[in-house]
Amino acid sequence: MANPKPEELAKIDYQPPKTGWMDTPTVFKPGIFPYACKPKSLETVGFPNPRQWSVKDEDWKLPPNWQEIFIEGLRERVSKYRSFRLFLDICVRCGACADKCHFFIGGGDPKNMPVLRGELLRSVYRKYCTTTGRIMGKIAGARDLTTDVLKEIWYYAFQCTECRRCSLFCPYGIDTAEITILARELLNLLGLNIEWIAGPVANCWLTGNHLGLQPHTIKDAFDMFCDDIETITGIRVTPTFNRKGAEILFVIPSGSMFADPGTFTCMGELLLLHELGLDYTWSTFASEGGDFGFFTTNEMAKRLHAKIYEEAKRLKVKWIMGGECGHMWRVWHQYHNTWYGPVDFLEEPVSPITGTKFENAKSNKTIHICEFTADLIKHGKLNFDKSRNDNLIVTFHDSCNVSRGMGMFEEPRYIIQNVCNNFYEMPPQTIREQTFCCGSGAGLNASENMESRLRGGLPRANAVKYVAKKYGVNMLACICAIDRAALPPLMDYWVPGVRVTGVHEMVANALICKGEKKRTTNLRGEPLPGMEGE
Amino acid sequence: MPYLEFEGQQYEVDEDGYLVDWQAWKEGMAQVMAAQDGITLGNEHWEIIKFLREYFIKFQIAPMIKILVKEIGKAFGPEKGNTKYLYELFPGGPAKQACRYAGLPKPTGCV
Numbered sequence: 001m002a003n004p005k006p007e008e009l010a011k012i013d014y015q016p017p018k019t020g021w022m023d024t025p026t027v028f029k030p031g032i033f034p035y036a037c038k039p040k041s042l043e044t045v046g047f048p049n050p051r052q053w054s055v056k057d058e059d060w061k062l063p064p065n066w067q068e069i070f071i072e073g074l075r076e077r078v079s080k081y082r083s084f085r086l087f088l089d090i091c092v093r094c095g096a097c098a099d100k101c102h103f104f105i106g107g108g109d110p111k112n113m114p115v116l117r118g119e120l121l122r123s124v125y126r127k128y129c130t131t132t133g134r135i136m137g138k139i140a141g142a143r144d145l146t147t148d149v150l151k152e153i154w155y156y157a158f159q160c161t162e163c164r165r166c167s168l169f170c171p172y173g174i175d176t177a178e179i180t181i182l183a184r185e186l187l188n189l190l191g192l193n194i195e196w197i198a199g200p201v202a203n204c205w206l207t208g209n210h211l212g213l214q215p216h217t218i219k220d221a222f223d224m225f226c227d228d229i230e231t232i233t234g235i236r237v238t239p240t241f242n243r244k245g246a247e248i249l250f251v252i253p254s255g256s257m258f259a260d261p262g263t264f265t266c267m268g269e270l271l272l273l274h275e276l277g278l279d280y281t282w283s284t285f286a287s288e289g290g291d292f293g294f295f296t297t298n299e300m301a302k303r304l305h306a307k308i309y310e311e312a313k314r315l316k317v318k319w320i321m322g323g324e325c326g327h328m329w330r331v332w333h334q335y336h337n338t339w340y341g342p343v344d345f346l347e348e349p350v351s352p353i354t355g356t357k358f359e360n361a362k363s364n365k366t367i368h369i370c371e372f373t374a375d376l377i378k379h380g381k382l383n384f385d386k387s388r389n390d391n392l393i394v395t396f397h398d399s400c401n402v403s404r405g406m407g408m409f410e411e412p413r414y415i416i417q418n419v420c421n422n423f424y425e426m427p428p429q430t431i432r433e434q435t436f437c438c439g440s441g442a443g444l445n446a447s448e449n450m451e452s453r454l455r456g457g458l459p460r461a462n463a464v465k466y467v468a469k470k471y472g473v474n475m476l477a478c479i480c481a482i483d484r485a486a487l488p489p490l491m492d493y494w495v496p497g498v499r500v501t502g503v504h505e506m507v508a509n510a511l512i513c514k515g516e517k518k519r520t521t522n523l524r525g526e527p528l529p530g531m532e533g534e
Numbered sequence: 535m536p537y538l539e540f541e542g543q544q545y546e547v548d549e550d551g552y553l554v555d556w557q558a559w560k561e562g563m564a565q566v567m568a569a570q571d572g573i574t575l576g577n578e579h580w581e582i583i584k585f586l587r588e589y590f591i592k593f594q595i596a597p598m599i600k601i602l603v604k605e606i607g608k609a610f611g612p613e614k615g616n617t618k619y620l621y622e623l624f625p626g627g628p629a630k631q632a633c634r635y636a637g638l639p640k641p642t643g644c645v
Contacts, residue, residue, distance in 0.1 A: 212595055217593040447550075
């Protein structure tokens with residue numbers, strides 16, 4: 001399906017319908033919703049109600065007692081998660097969040113205001129879990145759970161990327177992402193997932209990564225990376241896999257092993273870690289930093305998360321380093337300790353190069369490669385030729401989960417400024433904790449919902465366009481695999497000419513390695529500045 | 535559930551026309567699918583389709599573009615080992631269109 005032209009898509013109608021939200025039926029628009037999950041994906045992990053179904057069909061083939069399942073599931077979660085109950089109870093509908101959501105800004109659909117998206121489920125909660133709602137009904141903002149209501153909750157649960165920008169502006173601190181997370185969990189009880197999430201979850205359960213890369217596939221891809229690195233730098237890097245007794249286990253998102261431009265980030269990491277002579281290993285089992293289980297149920301997220309630590313235990317490593325991945329860090333920062341803590345078989349991470357003790361990783365024994373690299377730079381352990389990146393005018397997109405979810409703002413900027421001469425920030429209200437989502441997070445980076453992704457990505461793209469015009473920015477750096485997959489089509493659509501890179505790709509391009517040959521191209525095989533004729 | 539009609543039989547495909555079971559693929563299906571896009575498959579197309587099938591059988595995933603480019607270049611000459619050539623053959627993209635003709639599923643995840 002062809003997408004509307006940018007100038008068409010940018011004409012956004014913010015006029016709300018004349019009817020109240022409960023009386024305005026939700027119309028499913030092609031280009032907005034992702035495809036239904038396939039039965040095989042659900043069966044693989046034992047999820048309920050596997051069957052062939054389509055979002056476009058009237059009949060979603062729900063279990064006969066689906067209302068009971070949903071309401072019981074809701075009651076159970078309301079009593080289990082106090083935060084969830086609080087978030088459902090305390091919203092005063094002030095609307096501070098309304099215009100903070102990228103999907104609302106880029107699409108104008110009032111039900112994408114976080115307050116109203118939450119209200120879709122909140123109204124059901126009132127009806128079945130509160131006395132006033134049960135008695136007063138609509139006056140108290142309560143409504144019956146009908147199939148139309150269920151479908152509406154589904155439609156908007158998969159138009160939220162769980163980026164939590166809205167939470168930042170909520171005077172009560174309501175985490176609307178958590179409402180979406182639990183709405184999706186309830187939908188999952190009825191087999192109402194999407195294939196772009198359920199497929200990767202099944203793959204990860206079977207192979208250890210979302211793409212379903214088998215050990216020999218990973219090895220084959222890495223062999224090619226090593227060949228390319230050798231051609232470009234003259235250095236043969238020699239990564240090891242599943243090596244017992246290594247000091248560090250390094251885990252990256254599988255998207256960086258098998259899709260451009262993420263593969264260049266992976267190559268950058270390979271070169272850096274080789275140059276340091278770090279005693280580390282890759283794993284073909286713990287071969288995924290991300291956790292799409294997090295977009296289905298907490299239990300599934302836990303099941304997939306465990307593999308990294310089980311592998312760390314099996315390989316007897318001392319600590320774990322994680323790569324440029326997004327929601328991996330939210331999981332580690334906010335959920336790990338209740339899912340898998342405390343970890344008694346690993347040590348508090350210490351950089352073997354600088355001796356820095358990463359006290360911030362005391363509990364989960366895991367550090368981010370940007371923390372590691374920034375520390376190396378701070379201690380003067382790396383030599384750079386920044387001019388190799390002089391063809392790049394860079395801006396940095398804070399990946400939601402790393403910035404808002406983990407609180408890391410400085411390290412990637414510090415690294416970029418040490419490896420590039422041209423760096424410009426986007427406007428302050430669009431970066432750091434206020435960063436705008438790529439529009440495709442939380443498992444929404446499918447192709448059939450491209451219009452929704454382009455709309456959701458508009459605020460981010462708009463900020464990039466601003467710095468592209470003002471400073472000539474031509475490279476958007478980020479530290480998340482969904483970003484690296486989602487931002488290139490977003491840029492091609494809204495800001496043609498701006499490309500996307502991981503931070504460690506730029507690090508490796510500028511890094512002066514021992515015994516390297518004179519470099520004429522970057523890791524992408526493109527001529528370095530001044531080397532165009534060679 | 536949509537179907538692909540082939541030699542009097544129906545084969546399940548997904549919403550985008552990808553064969554649900556890659557093992558059910560038969561060579562003739564590629565031309566049927568291509569005809570729907572107004573493409574007549576020649577030898578050059580088949581070089582790619584056959585490589586994709588062989589890669590998938592070995593690795594259980596479609597190759598990333600740069601592996602495809604590199605391997606096609608090695609096997610059939612440098613003039614064929616570039617994305618421009620592949621896009622000329624498969625205007626819908628070698629990853630999407632050629633994989634569909636080869637009966638392979640779409641990759642999912644952070645890609």
